[in-house]
Amino acid sequence: MPPALPRFAGVLEHRSVWISVGMHPRDLASDSFTTVFPGYLTPTAFPCSLNAMGWVLQNRALPGSMPSHATAALLWGLPLPARIEGGIGMLPVAEQLGDGTLVVPAVPTGTALGDDATLPVLHCLLPRGGRTRIGRGAVVHRGGPVATSQVGKLHLPVQGEVLRQLGTVLRPWDLVAVVEAMIGPQSRYPGQSVDTLHAVLASNPGRAGTPAARRALGRALPDVRSPGETVMRLVIEAVGLPQPVPNLRVSDPRDRSARYIDLAWEDVRLGLEYDGDGHRTTKGQWRRDEERRDQLAGLGWTLVRANGDDLRRPLRILLRIRDALARHGAVVPDAARIRRRLAAVVATHPAARMDR
Incomplete structure (x- = not known):
């Protein structure tokens, strides 16, 4: 008899770990589990969070990678339109944990994985050279070094770098909304201003997304709440x-x-x-x-x-x-x-x- 799955709610582990706790390979191959990255599975009825996906990708499935673009934006608690990347902007941001970290569920509220929802595909950044593909579950972007910040257990690009990355994928007014969420009174991780964000952009002015991010900064106001x-x-x-x-x-x-x-x-x-x-x-x-x-x-x-x-x-x-x-x-x-x-x-x- 395999162990009851509710006790493993939110867990994302390698198949060898699942077998070591009593799961049979046929259990892992059934609808009871969903493969997130090659070799890494989560219970379908009790899936892992976006945070857990990011940590496993960063430390095990693709060591040295860093969540980026829309994935990093969600982990920073920034608003994204629902109509991009299969509705990733509909993922809710849960209350902060004791250390102040936001938890982002991997499926929208009121949906079930394997029924009416699928796991988001993560975006990550890797240094140039070396391995570039993971097989499934992630889109890999190549680029030079970026300034980072520790957010819970994850290393993320600083908010100014995330703004630059989003400048390559978001429409102009949606990008302004991201800036206003960073600098506004409802900011999940306060401390940003137009000046601090401009300073980050100035560190690598030739990178993709910089012009769009600068235009958004020029239109942003500080007191907007949504x-x-x-x-x-x-x-x-x-x-x-x-x-x-x-x-x-x-x-x-x-x-x-x-x-x-x-x-x-x-x-x-x-x-x-x-x-x-x-x-x-x-x-x-x-x-x-x-x-x-x-x-x-x-x-x-x-x-x-x-x-x-x-x-x-x-x-x-x-x-x-x-x-x-x-x-x-x-x-x-x-x-x-x-x-x-x-x-x-x-x-x-x-x-x-x-x-x-």
């Missing part, structure tokens, strides 16, 4: 509407408390609240959001609400914002001009979070 807010702000600006202020602080003189508006036009007291998926997960979150909106309305603010569907197809929300700004006396372009500009924007596909 990638949806980033892309929404950029499309608002692109169609010629007045530029909003992200996360404007509004003081309530009645109780001296403060409220924040995702995107605000302070001179006309109009705000746009972007509701990501997290706003719909619990009744408690919904009630807190509604209470905050009621308080802001009591201070004379008019709020427009948007969600992920509005971001994917933004014409409707853009026209609502235009009409609301016009009612409050702001100078805005006419609807026909917004339609023309949006069509031009969509043609360039600046963000994977927007429909083509």
Whole structure:
């Protein structure tokens, strides 16, 4: 009788180790196990994390490699569009462990490996020369040495290097969202700024991705709390509407408390609240959001609400914002001009979070 698999939840080991703990080769060849890298398997019903995949790749399956590109971004807790690399951006980031390390499950919430989900393919960086292929489970990139940082048990490229790597694969506005996640108030690993990121890029200015990363740094703002807010702000600006202020602080003189508006036009007291998926997960979150909106309305603010569907197809929300700004006396372009500009924007596909 093989050992019960739940006790090995999250384990990723070589087949020889699995056999040493009582597994039979036919168990390892069955649907009960999934091969992650050649010779390394994890229980299908209780799969390993992305962190474990990165550690095994770095130390055993391909020694000397380092997670890079989208893989490193996830391990840094950075947001990626869901529509790249088979939905890798949908992988959730769990709470930090005792040492502050983020844990990234290898399958999206609510899915099962082997049923409706597959393991992500890891990206890794190797020095030039020597072995270049692993067989399965990873894409190997060759390159010169990069600055690194210890994140839990993993060595990762520093965030500035990850930004450069993502500059080769992400759309321009999605790359701005990564920068704003690095420098913003919701940063999972704070301490970055536009200046520190520029300094990393300056160390190897000729490397691929550097121009795109620099352009993203030039458009980034420091107080943005979500990638949806980033892309929404950029499309608002692109169609010629007045530029909003992200996360404007509004003081309530009645109780001296403060409220924040995702995107605000302070001179006309109009705000746009972007509701990501997290706003719909619990009744408690919904009630807190509604209470905050009621308080802001009591201070004379008019709020427009948007969600992920509005971001994917933004014409409707853009026209609502235009009409609301016009009612409050702001100078805005006419609807026909917004339609023309949006069509031009969509043609360039600046963000994977927007429909083509």
